[in-house]
Ligand SMILES: C[S@@+](CC[C@H](N)C(=O)[O-])C[C@H]1O[C@@H](n2cnc3c(N)ncnc32)[C@H](O)[C@@H]1O
């Protein structure tokens with residue numbers, strides 16, 4: 375984590391500012407302490423850990439574990455799934471073209487996974503600094519190796535999309551792909567993406583439709599078991615977007631297998 379990133383961080387439990395103990399820049403090992411509630415969050419191998427094990431419940435806990443082991447083959451699985459949808463590079467670029475930024479700003483990818491979108495974000499004119507959060511340490515470690523291999527500076531955080539460890543209104547672009555359908559609390563996650571976005575920011579959220587989810591039942595080991603075979607059908611969370619948002623738009627993408635939900639926080 376870059377030392378300057380401390381200015382963006384806030385306690386995910388109480389929202390207060392944090393202090394940092396740790397050497398070097400970036401900080402590889404250290405401690406973040408909340409000035410409000412006193413909670414402590416470790417930084418290990420450069421990744422601040424905002425997820426106490428007791429804070430992981432329900433579907434979030436099951437998916438964090440599923441992705442921890444699935445992270446070994448995630449990139450291969452994604453490549454195959456995207457090949458069926460029309461090609462990974464083409465489809466990821468298409469999705470990212472929905473994002474907006476003036477180039478000097480900060481982009482947050484909520485649920486960054488192994489960083490599959492990074493090759494198409496880094497150096498894209500208009501996107502500035504990139505920050506990524508995920509609930510699975512396995513996924514984040516793979517993302518970190520990818521960034522180190524490529525020499526990309528991306529700050530990563532272990533945390534829950536429903537309790538983002540950031541101050542209000544610090545990001546100029548907020549993006550999520552691929553996880554929200556099965557979060558514990560989709561409404562809270564959307565409210566959090568809005569909270570951390572600056573006024574005027576466009577927020578882009580995309581995930582699979584129900585038929586995509588059904589294909590996971592056939593192809594993704596452990597997926598059905600995760601729901602104990604009682605899964606609610608997927609519904610794009612458009613009704614969870616507050617009415618105060620502007621330009622709310624829900625579109626079917628990729629031959630109707632996925633949806634893209636976009637809206638703008640009022641200036
Ligand atoms: C299908 S992957 C998508 C990863 C990446 N966005 C991509 O495009 O390849 C879904 C990701 O959501 C993450 N995730 C699941 N529940 C989460 C939560 N409550 N908060 C943050 N991330 C979560 C998983 O760990 C996983 O990495």
Ligand SMILES: [Zn+2]
Pocket residue numbers: 385386387388389390408409410411412413
């Ligand atoms: Zn606190």
